[in-house]
Amino acid sequence: MKNSSDVKKRVLTGDRPTGGLHLGHYVGSLKTRVIMQDLHDCFVMIADVQALTDNFATPDKVQKNVFEVALDNLSVGLDPKKITYFIQSEIPEIAELTVFYSNLVTVSELQRNPTVKNEIQEKGNIFKDGVVNLGFLSYPVSQAADITFCKAELVPVGKDQQPMIEQTRRIIQKFHSLYGEIFPFPEGVFTNVPKLNGLDGRKMSKSLGNAIYLADSPEEIRKKIMTAKTDLQNSIVFDENSRPEISNLMMYYQAASGLSIKEIENKYNTISSYKIFKEELVESINTFLEPIRERRKYYLDNPDLVWGVLESGGIRAKEEAVKTLLEVRKSMKIYYKR
Numbered sequence: 001m002k003n004s005s006d007v008k009k010r011v012l013t014g015d016r017p018t019g020g021l022h023l024g025h026y027v028g029s030l031k032t033r034v035i036m037q038d039l040h041d042c043f044v045m046i047a048d049v050q051a052l053t054d055n056f057a058t059p060d061k062v063q064k065n066v067f068e069v070a071l072d073n074l075s076v077g078l079d080p081k082k083i084t085y086f087i088q089s090e091i092p093e094i095a096e097l098t099v100f101y102s103n104l105v106t107v108s109e110l111q112r113n114p115t116v117k118n119e120i121q122e123k124g125n126i127f128k129d130g131v132v133n134l135g136f137l138s139y140p141v142s143q144a145a146d147i148t149f150c151k152a153e154l155v156p157v158g159k160d161q162q163p164m165i166e167q168t169r170r171i172i173q174k175f176h177s178l179y180g181e182i183f184p185f186p187e188g189v190f191t192n193v194p195k196l197n198g199l200d201g202r203k204m205s206k207s208l209g210n211a212i213y214l215a216d217s218p219e220e221i222r223k224k225i226m227t228a229k230t231d232l233q234n235s236i237v238f239d240e241n242s243r244p245e246i247s248n249l250m251m252y253y254q255a256a257s258g259l260s261i262k263e264i265e266n267k268y269n270t271i272s273s274y275k276i277f278k279e280e281l282v283e284s285i286n287t288f289l290e291p292i293r294e295r296r297k298y299y300l301d302n303p304d305l306v307w308g309v310l311e312s313g314g315i316r317a318k319e320e321a322v323k324t325l326l327e328v329r330k331s332m333k334i335y336y337k338r
């Protein structure tokens with residue numbers, strides 16, 4: 001018997017190529033992708049066009065990180081035989097859709113988007129006094145194009161990306177009411193793990209230099225963990241409010257080992273040495289990263305394989321895009337028979 005949950009769904013997700021992916025990305029979305037690749041038809045997009053919306057002045061950085069981010073995804077075991085990898089800029093239909101959709105979104109709707117608002121604040125060095133370029137303000141529109149060009153039904157992302165899914169659904173609704181129903185309504189798939197903080201307690205982020213990267217060497221992991229801040233209480237007890245430092249390290253432990261926080265507390269309830277705990281945390285992270293490092297090395301030794309994956313994925317993505325755009329053009333009456 002087949003029921004709806006047996007049916008393979010189209011999944012799309014993406015990463016901005018602005019730096020290597022870290023442990024926070026792993027627990028927040030890569031882990032979900034690893035599970036989904038066996039259940040669904042997954043597209044993974046390297047979002048170079050979106051990355052340029054706030055990195056327009058540093059295109060070299062974006063270019064370099066396209067390979068890096070593809071490598072990170074491949075290294076965590078996202079199998080190119082199961083996943084369609086592609087580079088956003090190689091599908092110009094996405095840009096075309098963005099133009100069409102921009103009629104269906106108001107400027108104030110974008111200005112109210114909580115994630116965009118936050119990011120504009122956070123990127124104060126680029127968007128001085130909140131003065132933002134059109135491309136960044138409207139990236140939710142281009143993200144709607146990312147999601148719909150291949151008619152994605154599921155979009156695994158971090159919780160901060162929920163407003164983008166909602167925006168996409170509003171665009172589809174408007175499109176349907178004006179031009180006819182052609183898209184499925186995508187759903188966000190959010191992990192329920194809380195966000196990992198960086199080594200300094202702020203949000204783990206490439207730009208803050210406080211991250212544990214999937215590409216870190218065993219020595220780098222050791223150095224980062226052994227010098228991480230703790231408190232003076234010498235007990236391994238989770239309390240995010242009053243003991244943020246040790247709690248954060250326990251979350252790394254959880255991410256790497258798969259043990260629950262309770263199990264970690266039990267394991268260390270007679271240990272009063274942070275040194276021992278940290279040594280074992282280093283061990284645990286390195287064990288977790290070992291297979292990832294092995295795959296990374298394999299692909300680094302064979303970079304043509306990585307480019308090949310992006311190329312063949314791009315061909316498939318293009319086919320989907322062309323099909324969708326034909327439907328969109330017909331629906332929007334910009335299709336001319338000669």
Ligand code: TRP
Pocket residue numbers: 012013014015016045047050143146147155156157161
């Ligand atoms: N905005 C996403 C992020 O910053 C990346 C992204 C771009 C994306 N296009 C997407 C995610 C489409 C999901 C679907 O993480």
